[in-house]
Each structure stands twice: as structure tokens, then as C-alpha cells.
Amino acid sequence: MNMSVKVFAPATVANVACGFDILGFAVEKPGDEVVMKRKDTPGVEIVEITGDEGRLPFDPAKNTVSISVLKYLEHIGKPDLGIEISLHKKMPFGSGLGSSAASTVAGVVAVNELLGNPLTREELLPFAMEGERIACGAAHADNVAPALYGGFVLIRSYEPLDVIRLNTPDDLYCAIIHPNIEVPTKDAREILRKEIPMKNAIVQWGNVAGLVAGLLQEDYELIGRSIHDVIVEPIRSILIPGYQQVKDAALSAGALGTSISGSGPSIFSLCKGEDIAKQVGVAKQHAFAAVGVETSLYVSKINQQGPVVMR
Amino acid sequence: MNMSVKVFAPATVANVACGFDILGFAVEKPGDEVVMKRKDTPGVEIVEITGDEGRLPFDPAKNTVSISVLKYLEHIGKPDLGIEISLHKKMPFGSGLGSSAASTVAGVVAVNELLGNPLTREELLPFAMEGERIACGAAHADNVAPALYGGFVLIRSYEPLDVIRLNTPDDLYCAIIHPNIEVPTKDAREILRKEIPMKNAIVQWGNVAGLVAGLLQEDYELIGRSIHDVIVEPIRSILIPGYQQVKDAALSAGALGTSISGSGPSIFSLCKGEDIAKQVGVAKQHAFAAVGVETSLYVSKINQQGPVVMR
Known part of the structure; x- marks a missing residue:
């Protein structure tokens, strides 16, 4: 049994335009870190949180990381194990980058590592989803699954849960721009329609x-032609100032496709090659600057490995 | 320039459960045949139709085959070319097996062959779709495209038209049962809802x-888990007596998945291997027999080659 472990888990882009609630992928940066240590006294304790501007709860029954860890310990039959958690948030809140999923995944991978990995990564998914239930009000898997497995992930079904890893072409890069505004996930979900036109649904599943x-099939052109969302993006993009200008700038700069990351306000672009991804990122920065919005830019490959255990 | 040609074009399964209006595949049997001959007098003439019980029009301006041929000849700059068409229907009408698409595709491939193939198969698609417009009231491509290209086909988009061939696993077979009842395509379309619940749409695109x-990925189990239709099948299956019993019998006999072919009433099952496909076919025959419905059964591989030119 290890006494201490540090785990990085990546940010993720959920929905991916047309794949609302069923597709997500991991990026190489940003991501969150969890440091976990055994302690002699029983119980899970959060001893440090950085990068959250004082907004996350230290109460183990309310923090998404500790909730997942507690569920895990209960399952493994060690509910009284003594554990100290330090959480280092390294991406913005309410960004649409799967911030809570990254923290939660880092937490469950860390506790599993601490105990000598009795569970596989696949078996960790339900515990990480419990954390998402607290953060989002629903146990979605489209951020948690790619954060945990890495790569591009399809959640074919929620009941029963059926998660499929999809291979991606080697030269597929992602440029994500985060505008410094906040869109709570719950609000972004509530503005969606409960009924949609059949003809739009057909376009979407095509x-x-x-x-x-x-x-x-590693067909970059087809990826580009398919990154369209006629159902969610037209509604949610209203919450993002300058959205259409930023999207137009990305496409003009050579992006294969561009849409909202998760529930926004971050905007992702898939690109062929790192050079184009960087150009697309800069074009999006300029477009946001033109409407007076400050941004952070993240350019990386699709992350194939998921969480990283550091010693 | 050839003086005479005979072309077979295959039946097709459109929709394929969850892929309403966007997926279709060709089977090896049944299919329709067109025999086409040059004649000295100008104009397109239908000289013979068999297997239609006297139901198809001989008027070249009203028959789907001759309409497509006329559109083709106009495009190629030979509107007055003299052509005699014999059409041999070898599958039932209103069966959900793409009967009109098979005839139309056989016709455009035949005329193109007669003229020494000035157009590629891809370039023939718009002319074949014109025939479908007459037969169905809309220019759908989900029967025509697989009949013309063979294989499993995705119509990602109609405007602009974007047709993608999908590879399939070698051992994928299809057992189709045709109950001897008729469901006109227009009726089957009119009973569908114009608005659908978002949550069902998400299940469908998953x-x-x-x-x-x-x-x-050649994952037979995943194919099976994915062949579900929560939007169209629950409505259209009402038009098919004994539907649920037939579907249950197919799944019990080992089908990966079972749903309505096109707009019905034929019911297809995808299966791993020919033996299982045959057993599934027999199970479906028995289930229909139990409710007093006569049937025809077709078991074949996914057809990879599309139309066949015979000399």
C-alpha cells in the first residue's frame, strides 16, 4: 500500500457539437491535480484546495472529490481508512471543460493507486460519476469517461451504462478558447427545449x-463536415458574447469544425495538425478581444492516456 | 457503344433501426433486373414489365425507371436516343426492401453501360434519386445509394448530398422476412411525429x-447493442401484425438486432454468420405463421458490389 500519491486528470470537451450527452474527449492541458496521503486517524479529510478562489467546500460530504473517494472506500470495504486530500484546480470554474470531472477522476484514480489498484479504470467510472451527480445535478459520463479513459469516448447508453473508446487520427489537435465569463451548467441545461423537430434530429444523427x-476512418474532411449542431448550439451560443464571430474566425483560420465545449462558454476547434490549431487559437483570441472579452487558450493533441500518476 | 445490356440491382434495407433516413445497406437477394436495348427510332419506350401484377405504368413519363433514364439522357446531351426497356420485378411491392430504388438503379446503370460508362457510379446517384422522388414523393437516398454503391451506406447530409460508404465485418449476414401484407411508404411516413422528445433523440443518436x-471496429456485440429504435419503430410496428412476437423470436434465435426494413412491413435481422442468420429467418417465419401471415424469407451477406452487369 502506497503512503502518498499525486494524480493529474485532464480537462475534457463534452458534447462535441452533434454528440450532445454522448460524446467527449480528453485534452492534454489543462487539468487538475490531487495529492492524496494516508493518515493514522480514520476518515477522509480535505486539507488543502488551491486555484478555486475559495469556492469549493472542505466538507467531505459536499466536495465532489471526497464524495467519490468515500463511495469508493465504502465499496472496497474500507470506509474508515484515513486519507488526506489536497486538490489543485488548474482550470477555470464553469468553463465547459469538465472541471469537476477532472478533479473527481484524479481523486478516484489516486485512492485506487493508494490502495494498490484493486479496481480497473473501467470499474472506477461509477464512483467518479457520483461526483458529477453532486456538481451537475445529474450523473453524466461525457466528461468523466474521457477524463478517466483518455481519448475520444462514446457513451452509447446510460441505462445500462455502455462506454466505447473511439480511435482518433494521429494528427488531430484541439484548440480551446476559454472566455473569462461564467455559464453555470444547470442554467445552460435549463434553456434547452424538451421537444425537438424530427427533421433537426435527423440532421443531428446524420x-x-x-x-x-x-x-x-481517419477522414479529416468528414470530421469537419460532421461537426455541426443544429439543436443545442443555436440556443446555448446566445449565452456567449461574440460566439458567431469567434466561430467564423476559427473556420477562416482553417479549423475542421468549431462548437461549444460542454455547456460552454469555452469554444473548441478540431484541427488537422498543431500549426493550424495554434493559428486557429490565435484567431479566436483576436475575435474575443474585439468584443472586449479576456481569454485563456489551450492547444493540444487529443489526450490518449487519461490520468497520469506522478510520484 | 453497346447494343444491349442486362443489369441486376439489389434490394436494400433503409433506416436500419436507429438510422432513420440516414443509413441503408444492400443485400445479395432479392433484386430487380432491367434489360435495355438500343432501337433505331428516337425516344425511351418501356416494352415489357414482369412481376408487377400489372401495377406499374408503361408511360415513360410516369415510370420511375424511364424517368431516371430520361433525366440521364438529357444530362448527357442525347435526349432523343432510342432505347427499349424491359423491367423484371423480382421482389414484392411496398415491402420496405427498396423495390423502386432497385429498379431505378438497374435502369441508370444499364443506360450508362449502354453508352460506354461516361459517368461514374457516384455521378449516377442524382438520376436514380429522381426516380425515388416519383415513387415516394421525396428524393430519399437511403435505398438508392446502397443499391447503387453496394455495402453499408451513410447519408450524412441531404443538402448538400454527402454519401459515405462504411466498411462492415466479413461475417455480417442479414435475414429479412417479408410478410405478405402491404404498407405504402407514404402512409408509413405520415403517421410519424413531427416533434420528438429530446431525451429519445439522445438515445437514438447514441x-x-x-x-x-x-x-x-468489427464489434458484433456493439452492433447488436446499438440496433434499437426508440422513435420510429414503436409507431410503425403497429402497422405490422405480430411484430413483437417476430422480433422476440429473432432475438431468441440469436439475432444481433432486429427492426423494420425501410418503412416496412419487412423485418430485417443482422446476424453473425450464415448459420445463425438462417435459424433467425426460420424463427421469424414460424412466428408470422403463428399469427396467420404468409411470408417470404431472404438470407444473405451484406452485398458489397452493388449492381451487376450481365451480358
Whole structure:
């Protein structure tokens, strides 16, 4: 049994335009870190949180990381194990980058590592989803699953849960721009319609099929033609000032496709190659600057490895 | 320039459960045949139609085959070319097996062959779709495209038209049962809802993504888990007596998945291997027999070659 472990888990882009609630992928940066240590007294304690501007709870029954760890310990039959958690948030809140998922995944991977990895990564998913239930009000897997497995992930079904890893072309890069405004996930979900036109649904599932085929057949053009969202993006983009200008700038700069990351306000672009991804990132920065919005830019490959255990 | 040609074009399964309006595949049997001959007098003439019980029009301006041929001849700059068409229908009408698409595709491939193939198969698609517009009231491509290209086909988008061929696993077979009842395509379309619940749409596009991934990753289990239709099948299956019993019998006999072919009433099952496909076919025959419905059974591999030119 290890006495201390440090785990990085990546940010993730959920929805991926046409794949609302079913697609997500991990990026190489940003991401959150959890440091976990055994302690002699029983119980899970959060001893340090950085990068959250004082907004996350230290109460183990309310923090998404400790909730997942507690569920895990209960399952493994060691509910009284003594554990100290330090959480280092390294990405903005309410960003649409799966911030809570990254922390939660880092936490469950850390506790599993601390105990000598009795569970596989696949078996850790339900515990990480419990954390998401607290953060989002629902146990979505489209951030948690790619954060935990790495790569591009399809959640074919929630009941029963069916998670499939999709291979991606080697040269697929992502440029994410985060505008310094906040869109709570719950609000972004509440503005969506409960009923949608059948003809739009057909367009959407044509694009979902095209995106999956494009990824697996390594057809960059097809990926680009398929990254369209006629259902969610037209509604949610209203919450993001300058959205259309930023999207137009990204496409003009050579992005294969551009849409909202998760529930926003971050905007991702998939690109062929690092050079184009960097140019697309800069174009998006300029477009946001033109409407007076400060930004952070993240350019990386699709993250294939998921969480990293550091010693 | 050839003086005479005979072309077979295959039946097709459109929709494929979750892929309403965007997926279709060709089977090896049944299919329709067109025999086409040059004649000295100008104009397109239908000289013979068999297997239609006298129901198809001989008027070249009203028959789907001659309409497509006329559009083709106009495009190629030979509107007055003299052509005699014999059409041999070898599958039932209103069966959900793409009967009109098979005839139309055989016709455009035949005329193109007669003229020494000035157009590629891809370039023939718009002319074949014109025939479908007459037969169905809309220019759908989900029967025509697989009949023309063979294989499993995704129509990602209609405007602009974007047709993608999907590879399928070698051992994928299809057992189709045709109950001897008729469901006109227009009726089957009119009973569908114009608005659908968002939550059902999400289930559907999760399954579409799973089906495409299953085909391309050659994962038979995933194909099976993805062949579900929560939107169209629950409504259209009401038009097919004994539907649920037939579907249950197919799944019990080992089908990966079972749903309505096109707009019905034929019911297809995808299966791993020919033996299981045959058993599934027999199970479906028995289930229909139990409710007093006569049937025809077709078991074949996914057809990879599309139309066949015979001399």
C-alpha cells in the first residue's frame, strides 16, 4: 500500500457539437491535480484546495472529490481508512471543460493507486460519476469517461451504462478558447427545449454518424463536415458574447469544425495538425478581444492516456 | 457503344433501426433486373414489365425507371436516343426492401453501360434519386445509394448530398422476412411525429454512433447493442401484425438486432454468420405463421458490389 500519491486528470470537451450527452474527449492541458496521503486517524479529510478562489467546500460530504473517494472506500470495504486530500484546480470554474470531472477522476484514480489498484479504470467510472451527480445535478459520463479513459469516448447508453473508446487520427489537435465569463451548467441545461423537430434530429444523427465514421476512418474532411449542431448550439451560443464571430474566425483560420465545449462558454476547434490549431487559437483570441472579452487558450493533441500518476 | 445490356440491382434495407433516413445497406437477394436495348427510332419506350401484377405504368413519363433514364439522357446531351426497356420485378411491392430504388438503379446503370460508362457510379446517384422522388414523393437516398454503391451506406447530409460508404465485418449476414401484407411508404411516413422528445433523440443518436462504431471496429456485440429504435419503430410496428412476437423470436434465435426494413412491413435481422442468420429467418417465419401471415424469407451477406452487369 502506497503512503502518498499525486494524480493529474485532464480537462475534457463534452458534447462535441452533434454528440450532445454522448460524446467527449480528453485534452492534454489543462487539468487538475490531487495529492492524496494516508493518515493514522480514520476518515477522509480535505486539507488543502488551491486555484478555486475559495469556492469549493472542505466538507467531505459536499466536495465532489471526497464524495467519490468515500463511495469508493465504502465499496472496497474500507470506509474508515484515513486519507488526506489536497486538490489543485488548474482550470477555470464553469468553463465547459469538465472541471469537476477532472478533479473527481484524479481523486478516484489516486485512492485506487493508494490502495494498490484493486479496481480497473473501467470499474472506477461509477464512483467518479457520483461526483458529477453532486456538481451537475445529474450523473453524466461525457466528461468523466474521457477524463478517466483518455481519448475520444462514446457513451452509447446510460441505462445500462455502455462506454466505447473511439480511435482518433494521429494528427488531430484541439484548440480551446476559454472566455473569462461564467455559464453555470444547470442554467445552460435549463434553456434547452424538451421537444425537438424530427427533421433537426435527423440532421443531428446524420452528423453524429459522420463524425464517428470520420474519426474511425481517419477522414479529416468528414470530421469537419460532421461537426455541426443544429439543436443545442443555436440556443446555448446566445449565452456567449461574440460566439458567431469567434466561430467564423476559427473556420477562416482553417479549423475542421468549431462548437461549444460542454455547456460552454469555452469554444473548441478540431484541427488537422498543431500549426493550424495554434493559428486557429490565435484567431479566436483576436475575435474575443474585439468584443472586449479576456481569454485563456489551450492547444493540444487529443489526450490518449487519461490520468497520469506522478510520484 | 453497346447494343444491349442486362443489369441486376439489389434490394436494400433503409433506416436500419436507429438510422432513420440516414443509413441503408444492400443485400445479395432479392433484386430487380432491367434489360435495355438500343432501337433505331428516337425516344425511351418501356416494352415489357414482369412481376408487377400489372401495377406499374408503361408511360415513360410516369415510370420511375424511364424517368431516371430520361433525366440521364438529357444530362448527357442525347435526349432523343432510342432505347427499349424491359423491367423484371423480382421482389414484392411496398415491402420496405427498396423495390423502386432497385429498379431505378438497374435502369441508370444499364443506360450508362449502354453508352460506354461516361459517368461514374457516384455521378449516377442524382438520376436514380429522381426516380425515388416519383415513387415516394421525396428524393430519399437511403435505398438508392446502397443499391447503387453496394455495402453499408451513410447519408450524412441531404443538402448538400454527402454519401459515405462504411466498411462492415466479413461475417455480417442479414435475414429479412417479408410478410405478405402491404404498407405504402407514404402512409408509413405520415403517421410519424413531427416533434420528438429530446431525451429519445439522445438515445437514438447514441445508438447511431454505436452502430457506426460497431461496424467500423468489427464489434458484433456493439452492433447488436446499438440496433434499437426508440422513435420510429414503436409507431410503425403497429402497422405490422405480430411484430413483437417476430422480433422476440429473432432475438431468441440469436439475432444481433432486429427492426423494420425501410418503412416496412419487412423485418430485417443482422446476424453473425450464415448459420445463425438462417435459424433467425426460420424463427421469424414460424412466428408470422403463428399469427396467420404468409411470408417470404431472404438470407444473405451484406452485398458489397452493388449492381451487376450481365451480358
